[in-house]
Amino acid sequence: MLLVENVRKSYVEPNGDLLPILDVKRFEIGPGEQVVLRGRSGCGKTTLLNCVAGLTAADCGRIIVNGRDIVSLPEAARDRFRASYIGFVFQTFNLLPAFTALENVLLGMTFTGERPDIPRARQLLESVGLGHRLTHKPRALSVGEQQRVAVARALANRPVLLLADEPTANVDPAHQQQVIDLLRDACRRENVAMLLVTHSPEVSAQFPRVEQLEEINRATLVAQGGATV
């Protein structure tokens, strides 16, 4: 379902030098599989997520999602592909403050090129227990409710892959488990594969597969002087 193969990404430093961030030989996730990606800060977790989402263009290699190599797609096609096949849950939820909970979910459906499915948006919010908060704006929702709206929005277009970038980082410990349960249940229900980035050992412990990015990212190995590319 997701195949990352020979993907490299470097950034240009102010002095003009190239700084390699990502060099992944092979990384794979099966359909419906739930995988945790761990790594220390700055090791390239977010860059990998951004490359997989098509938000950042990889320098080379292949990133195949649902049979399509998004690296070879032009940017506009990549955007459309992301809208249709990839869901995103952010660390800070990133709900748009001007929109109601329902509109935030509908916003996730706006850019696929198809008419937004209002009944599905309602049903998703109901499924995360927010059927009574449809017309509330984010500032009127609790942190936990905002995160649930974010999950509903990520699943709005029936994606094949959900990317979650530290979704529990801004949630108090009492609610962390709820968020993880919500994500895992929703992905299971919708048969969506999930790649979740987290620092939390408690969260990692609940997933059958945990990948340490430093182990698959050869750029990090070079930086650490532990290996040559």
Add this chain to the structure above:
Amino acid sequence: MSYWKIAWRNMQQRALASSLTGLSMALGVALMVLVLVIHEVVVAQLSNDAQGYNFIIGSGQGSKFEIVLSTVFHVGTPLYPMPYRVYKQFTEGQFAPYTDVAVPVCLGDSYSTEDGQRFRCVGTTPDMFDKLAYGAEDDGTEKRYRFAAGRNFKHENFFEAVLGSVAANRTGLKVGDRFRPTHGISGEGERHDEFEVVGVLAPTGTANDRAMFVNMEGFYLLSGHALAPKEGAEPLPPAEPGVIRPLPEAQREVTSILVRCRADQMMAPMAIEMGVNKGEDRAAQAVAPVNVVERLQASFLGPMRMILLVLTVLIVVVAGISILVSIYNSMSERSHDIAVMRALGASRAAVMSIILVESILLSLLGGLAGLAIGHGALAVASPIVEYYTGVTVRAWSFTWQESLLVPALVGFAALVGFLPALSAYRTDVAKTLGGAR
């Protein structure tokens, strides 16, 4: 969700800033509407007032503008008078064969109300209202004077008067009332004999609404209006008691003459114009009021309108720039939202379009509000303007230029929205969403 709705929500999010920029656009457009409509009304008014006759015959010493302004619009200082024989040339002299109607006009008196409002008194004949028209309907038929109350004055009743509708409203005079004109137009001259109001004209939307028309025969008999008898002229026999005798023609003058040519004489206008303007003593000149009004429009009103329009366009441009500034300044605070939309699958073109739509929506709503404010202001002012000037301002009649406003605003909004839209286009999603590594 449509881009319109997304843009609308963005505007709601910044309600105060959006309202203020929209309001500045609305005021700019409202000013533009006022300039357009008022110019249209003034032009129509000028053209309308100068209809119903072919020529104004005025003194050879005044300018054409003075003749038209004082005779048609009742403004400016009265003209040099002409000998009465000039008028006789149109009734029984050399121009009579070409003349359908000749109406003499005597100016120089006024009437002041207690609160200081002044109205011109115009000495004329009943033909003014019986035989002349004051414009034309859309189908070309002549607009004839009608009386809202009373009747026209009679030639033989020297001290009768007819009031224009505005003059009647504002002086409070009605049929049966009497008033005493003042010599001169300053309102400080000697008070004349009384005239009786026998009729009030229905509104015409012309300057005549502000005038008070008195029988010319009575006008001549007022103090200071008669020329001294010629030396050696035989004195008139004394009048019988109770009989008012008209002023001898030798002692009369007229200020101007409204002349309508005979329709069956194709050469009549040329004959009159040539005959008067090339006359030996040059005592008079024939002025075609339509030409003067056209010149007035071309030389004064047109450029004036252009200046005002340029100013209002500048105001709208400033308002447009304020939209640009408002949206552009908000780009840093909304870059996060844009990045989120991009992460949700919005293309660069989509986020750019949303910003452009917001700019267009702001301009469009501001523009529509401006149209409403402009015409609303006219609607409020219309009865006041009509009361004081007799000019009818149709608040809800639109000029064709206004139909260009909306597409022009949309184009302009797209232009001013381009810079912030470009900024949205260039938003670095990964960086904005926090951390590139």
